[in-house]
Amino acid sequence: MKSLKLLAAAAAATMLIAAPAVAGDAAAGKAKADACADCHDPADFAGEDVAALTTMIKDVASGKTKHKSKIEVSDADAADIAAFWASGG
Numbered sequence: 001m002k003s004l005k006l007l008a009a010a011a012a013a014t015m016l017i018a019a020p021a022v023a024g025d026a027a028a029g030k031a032k033a034d035a036c037a038d039c040h041d042p043a044d045f046a047g048e049d050v051a052a053l054t055t056m057i058k059d060v061a062s063g064k065t066k067h068k069s070k071i072e073v074s075d076a077d078a079a080d081i082a083a084f085w086a087s088g089g
Contacts, residue, residue, distance in 0.1 A: 024050060024076075024083030033081045033089075035071070042089025053082035 033042065045053060057078040059065040073081065 024054065024079030024081070026080070026083040026087045029077075029080035029082070029084030030089070032073070032077050033084050035069075036081065039068075040085075042085045042087075045085035046088030048086050050079070050082045050086045053085055054078045057081055 060067045
């Protein structure tokens, strides 16, 4: 039982270390997402995972995901926009 608790603690610590830190600023993201609002309603993304949204935005910016508009955003901008969208705008 003790080794199971130790294993669980080690697994949790590994997940925390391996997880990318995504801490966006929703207030800053509101202004940065203006161009996106022409087609996307932030409420559509309410409650979504910020890390997943950040990845999606970065994939669009890099061209990995096809999109009708070319966007250029920094990693910080992507996290801010994702935080804004996840909050429901």
